[in-house]
Amino acid sequence: MSLANKLSQERRARLAAERLLEQKQAELHAANRKLGKHARALSDEIVETRAKVETVESENQRVKSDLHVANEKVEIAERRLWHSIETIQDGFAFFDADSRMIAANPAYISVFDGLELIAPGISYVEILQLCTEEGIVNIGDQSPAAWRENMLDRWQGLTPEPEVIRLWSGEYIKLIDQRGHGGDVVSLALNITETVRYEEQLKEARRRAESANRAKSSFLANMSHEIRTPMNGVVGMADLLKDTELNEEQLLYANTIKNSGEALLVIINDVLDYSKIEAEKLLLHPEPFDLELCLHELIMLMQPKARDQGLEIFLDYDLFLPTQFVGDPGRLRQVLTNLIGNAVKFTLEGHVLIRVVGVKDSPPGCAQIHITVEDTGIGIPGGKVDHVFGEFNQVDEAQNRQFEGTGLGLAISQQLIRLMGGNIWVESVEGQGSTFGFKITLPLGDGAAQEVIAPPKGVRRAMVVDAQDANRSILAKQLSLMGVETVECHSGAEALAQMAPEIDLVLTDHNMAEMDGLELAEALRGAGHSVPIVLLSGNTGYAEQDPARRFLCAMLQKPVPRSDLFAMLADLGDAMPETPPLTPEPTRPVVSQARALRVLAAEDNKTNQLVFSKMVKTLDIDLKFAVNGIEAVEMYQSFDPDIVFMDISMPKMDGKEATRSIRTIEEGTGRHVPIVAMTAHAMEGDDKGILAAGLDYYLTKPLRKAAIHERIENACSDDVRPPLPSVAEAG
Numbered sequence: 001m002s003l004a005n006k007l008s009q010e011r012r013a014r015l016a017a018e019r020l021l022e023q024k025q026a027e028l029h030a031a032n033r034k035l036g037k038h039a040r041a042l043s044d045e046i047v048e049t050r051a052k053v054e055t056v057e058s059e060n061q062r063v064k065s066d067l068h069v070a071n072e073k074v075e076i077a078e079r080r081l082w083h084s085i086e087t088i089q090d091g092f093a094f095f096d097a098d099s100r101m102i103a104a105n106p107a108y109i110s111v112f113d114g115l116e117l118i119a120p121g122i123s124y125v126e127i128l129q130l131c132t133e134e135g136i137v138n139i140g141d142q143s144p145a146a147w148r149e150n151m152l153d154r155w156q157g158l159t160p161e162p163e164v165i166r167l168w169s170g171e172y173i174k175l176i177d178q179r180g181h182g183g184d185v186v187s188l189a190l191n192i193t194e195t196v197r198y199e200e201q202l203k204e205a206r207r208r209a210e211s212a213n214r215a216k217s218s219f220l221a222n223m224s225h226e227i228r229t230p231m232n233g234v235v236g237m238a239d240l241l242k243d244t245e246l247n248e249e250q251l252l253y254a255n256t257i258k259n260s261g262e263a264l265l266v267i268i269n270d271v272l273d274y275s276k277i278e279a280e281k282l283l284l285h286p287e288p289f290d291l292e293l294c295l296h297e298l299i300m301l302m303q304p305k306a307r308d309q310g311l312e313i314f315l316d317y318d319l320f321l322p323t324q325f326v327g328d329p330g331r332l333r334q335v336l337t338n339l340i341g342n343a344v345k346f347t348l349e350g351h352v353l354i355r356v357v358g359v360k361d362s363p364p365g366c367a368q369i370h371i372t373v374e375d376t377g378i379g380i381p382g383g384k385v386d387h388v389f390g391e392f393n394q395v396d397e398a399q400n401r402q403f404e405g406t407g408l409g410l411a412i413s414q415q416l417i418r419l420m421g422g423n424i425w426v427e428s429v430e431g432q433g434s435t436f437g438f439k440i441t442l443p444l445g446d447g448a449a450q451e452v453i454a455p456p457k458g459v460r461r462a463m464v465v466d467a468q469d470a471n472r473s474i475l476a477k478q479l480s481l482m483g484v485e486t487v488e489c490h491s492g493a494e495a496l497a498q499m500a501p502e503i504d505l506v507l508t509d510h511n512m513a514e515m516d517g518l519e520l521a522e523a524l525r526g527a528g529h530s531v532p533i534v535l536l537s538g539n540t541g542y543a544e545q546d547p548a549r550r551f552l553c554a555m556l557q558k559p560v561p562r563s564d565l566f567a568m569l570a571d572l573g574d575a576m577p578e579t580p581p582l583t584p585e586p587t588r589p590v591v592s593q594a595r596a597l598r599v600l601a602a603e604d605n606k607t608n609q610l611v612f613s614k615m616v617k618t619l620d621i622d623l624k625f626a627v628n629g630i631e632a633v634e635m636y637q638s639f640d641p642d643i644v645f646m647d648i649s650m651p652k653m654d655g656k657e658a659t660r661s662i663r664t665i666e667e668g669t670g671r672h673v674p675i676v677a678m679t680a681h682a683m684e685g686d687d688k689g690i691l692a693a694g695l696d697y698y699l700t701k702p703l704r705k706a707a708i709h710e711r712i713e714n715a716c717s718d719d720v721r722p723p724l725p726s727v728a729e730a731g
Contacts, residue, residue, distance in 0.1 A: 091173075091189030097182060099124040099155070108189055111173060112136055124155055138166040155185075164192070172196045227268060229605060229649075229680045232701035235261040236611035239705065265702065271408070284419060288445045289329035291369070292317050295354060296561055298336055303538055306344050312351040313344070315559040316474045319481050321358040322367065324445030331416050335424075336371070338409040339436045343375035350376025350433070353470055360444070367444055372437035380428035388426060389414045413438075456569035458504060461485045465495045465508040465520065466536075475507060478565065492520035499524065503531055505572060509558075510537035518548035525551045532572055536560060596622045597720045599712065600641035602632035602658065603678065604650045608701075612645070612678075615705045619712060619723040629653025633661045641673060643715035645708070648679040648690060655679070656693035663694040676711050678703060 082105075085092045091108030095101055101122050112118040115130060128151055131137045132144035139147040154160050160177040167173060172195075176188040238258035246254060299313050306313050317323075343352040358369040380388060389410050417424045422440035462484050466472045469490075476486040487503065489495040492515030495508070506524065508517040515523070521533045532553035537543045540555050549555075554568050599621045603609050609625050616623060624639055626632035628650045636644065644662070648655040659675050666672060676697040677690045690698055699707055712723050 090191060091187075093187045093189075095124060095185040095187060097184060099185070101127075102184075108187075111167065111189055113168075125152065128152060135168055138168055226680070227264070229608070229701060231261050231265060232680070232703055233605070233607035233611055235265075235702040236615065237607075240611070240614040261702070282415075282419070284328040284331060286326050286328055286443075288324065288326050289332075290323050290445075291325055291332075291356070292323040292561060294329055294333055295336065295356070296559060298333060298340060299354070299559055300557075301337075302340055302344055306352065307538065309344065309347070310349060311344060311347055312468050312471065313340070313559070314351060314353045314468070314470050314474055316353060316355045316477075317562060318357045319478060319562060320360075321356065321369070322360060322444060325367065325369075325442040326445055327420070327440075327442045331420075335413045335416050335438065336373075338413045339373040342409065343373050343377065343434070343436070346434070347375045347377030351468060351470055352376075363441075365444055366441050368439065368441050370437060370439050372435055374433065374435045376433040379430040379432050379434055380426070381430050385426055385428055389424075456482065456484065456572060459484055459569060459572055461487065461503050462505040462507060463487045463489060463495060463498070463503050465489045465492065465506065465512070465517070467491060467509065467512045471509065475560075478562070482569070491515065492517075492523065495520055496523055496527065499527070499529055499531075505569075506531055506533045508533065508535060510535055510539070510543055518543065518546050518551075521551040522548045534568060595720055596620055597643070597712065597716055597723045598622045598624075598639060598641045599643055599645070600624055600626065600632065600635055600639055601645040601678075602626040602629065602650065602655060603645075603647045604628055605647075608647075608678075612703065612708070615703065615708055616712065619709065620721050621712065621723050629655060629658030629661075632658045633665075636662050636673075637665065642717065642720065643712060644673055644675045645678050645711075646675050646695060648677055656690060656695075659694045674711070674715050 082103075085105045086107075088105070089107060091105065091111055093101055093104035093108045101118075101120050101124075103120055104118075109118055112127075112130065113134070113136060115134065115136075117130060118127065125148075128148045132139065132148060137147070142150075151163070154163060155177065158179060160179070163175045165173050165175065171191060171193045174190040174192045176190065178186045178188075180186070235258055238254050238261065241254040242251065242258065295315055295317070299315060302313055340352065340354065353374040355372045355374065356369065358367050360367045362368045414424050417438045417440065420440045422438055424436070424438040426434060426436050428434035460483075462479055464472050464475045464479070464486050466475070467490055472488045472490070476488055479486050484505075487498060489498055492508075492512060495506070506520075508520050510517040512520075517535045517537070521535065524531070524533060533551060535543060535552050535555045536558050537555060538558045540557050543549060543555055553572070556564055556568060597620070599616070601609070601612055601623065603612060603625060604627050613623060613625075624635060624641075626635050630653045632644070632646065632650075632655075633653070635641075646655040646659060650658075653661075655677065662673070662675065674696045675694070676699055677695045678699055678701065679690065680701045697711060699711075709724060716722055
């Protein structure tokens with residue numbers, strides 16, 4: 001091989017080696033770059049990890065610091081809690097699930113009077129044993145074992161009931177234990193000694209108050225009885241004195257005595273009722289009653305006083321409203337008596353109008369009733385309208401009162417109406433009059449079916465003669481609702497002038513100026529008119545004795561009950577009567593009976609005996625008195641009375657015991673003589689106790705002549721002479 005070839009081959013080898021070296025250097029450089037990159041990444045990761053480690057260490061340090069602070073706070077809170085528990089007056093203790101004491105405050109420990117055994121670690125059973133063995137708890141009549149068993153049973157319950165124990169020192173501790181979910185128990189021992197003593201004081205105060213209330217009730221009952229007994233003599237004798245021949249001055253004195261006595265009785269009743277309302281002891285006694293009849297009875301009682309003052313009392317009762325209801329008629333009469341009585345008392349001239357309207361079946365089976373009492377009296381000043389319903393209040397000032405009274409009537413009426421579920425109100429204009437009204441809802445009575453208002457046969461047009469506009473208006477409205485056309489006249493002269501053949505009926509008032517109703521009837525007959533004439537009178541007894549009575553077709557008592565009005569119009573329709581004969585009808589002879597009615601009155605008070613005998617002196621009866629219950633029973637057997645009037649409070653034997661003896665005697669005979677109580681007992685419930693003893697009726701003192709006469713008349717049988725003159729004449 002030539003040198004040139006060798007040099008060429010060597011050069012090529014050297015070039016190849018250089019190229020290989022460059023390649024390896026390039027690979028080594030790339031590896032170095034890659035290793036540098038990895039080293040940088042690893043360095044970054046190390047730096048990041050180191051930062052995280054530093055952060056965690058910092059957080060751990062912070063957590064340790066916070067935990068230290070929290071522990072300090074817990075320690076502070078725990079110290080404060082225990083400090084609070086130790087300072088409170090009531091006992092506080094913790095028990096674990098095994099009923100062993102964990103901790104207790106000094107108040108809890110002090111209950112055990114310094115026993116060293118009462119400390120954390122003691123069991124509840126051991127505590128109970130120490131309580132009985134050391135006499136810490138007053139267990140009364142229980143045995144120690146029984147008391148511990150009861151207390152342990154309570155403790156082991158899921159929700160132990162509070163228990164009050166009495167310590168040897170007389171203190172009372174109330175134990176309140178609360179069991180937690182893990183079985184631990186928190187026990188509170190509350191010292192309730194002051195509370196117990198206060199409750200005992202309240203019980204003693206209540207006992208004294210009830211005793212005082214019973215004493216007050218007894219005092220009121222006794223005072224009512226003691227006052228009514230002599231008042232029976234005062235009012236009764238004054239009433240009898242008025243029936244004797246008196247001059248004007250003597251009659252004035254007698255009226256003053258009677259009115260003053262009755263005013264005193266009103267005051268007594270008001271005070272009794274107000275005391276019962278104040279004590280919330282006043283109860284309602286519902287029963288069926290006739291509202292319209294109740295109003296008519298009240299008006300009849302009020303009419304004499306109203307007539308003396310020159311007043312008229314009118315009643316406007318809704319023809320479409322039933323009259324039968326269920327309620328307390330006695331309390332309703334009391335309210336109406338107050339309202340009507342006030343209207344009459346405070347009305348110097350004019351009239352008093354009672355208006356009754358209502359809605360039936362509102363709600364079903366009941367009726368909503370509105371009753372108003374309107375007067376033309378002195379009225380009430382605007383600033384004092386609300387004042388009238390207050391207790392002991394009157395409109396006029398106390399120092400210059402013109403009208404007497406307790407000032408309790410309207411306050412009692414308001415309470416009674418509220419008790420009935422209604423409301424009462426007043427509207428008034430000073431100098432023009434007042435309107436008092438109330439609204440109540442009452443159940444309908446059995447006889448509350450709506451009366452059929454049918455036009456009377458043969459009566460198409462009627463003449464109403466009355467000087468009072470209100471009364472004419474009421475009658476005209478009632479007749480128009482029955483389909484009767486009316487002609488209104490305010491005097492007898494106007495009636496004579498307007499009389500025409502087409503008028504089928506004349507309704508005339510009795511008392512009218514210049515020409516009264518009887519004189520009008522005589523004038524109409526004298527003028528040749530045969531139209532039926534009906535007289536409306538507040539005193540039918542006086543009208544019956546007038547010779548002009550024969551010109552009348554009928555007489556109706558004012559105010560006229562609608563049942564009487566319906567009956568009268570029906571009678572006219574069935575047979576229009578001819579003109580009454582001018583000669584009086586012959587009277588029938590009185591048939592003489594075998595004997596007089598025998599009346600036995602048991603009354604120990606001589607004055608009341610005199611009052612009773614004078615009240616029945618006009619009656620045809622055989623009257624005898626017994627001075628006590630024993631004598632009443634003896635005279636019942638010897639005298640054989642038809643009726644007995646029995647005083648309740650009598651010596652030796654009272655009226656109730658005497659009645660029971662009489663009823664025992666009657667058991668073998670089948671006879672039942674009516675016995676009427678005459679008593680001054682007028683408190684709530686007195687009538688029930690008296691009637692339960694066997695008496696049939698109940699009359700309170702002062703006695704009323706009309707009530708006594710009514711009882712005697714009802715006792716009249718077929719074999720005795722009628723005791724009342726009117727009955728004898730009608731026989």
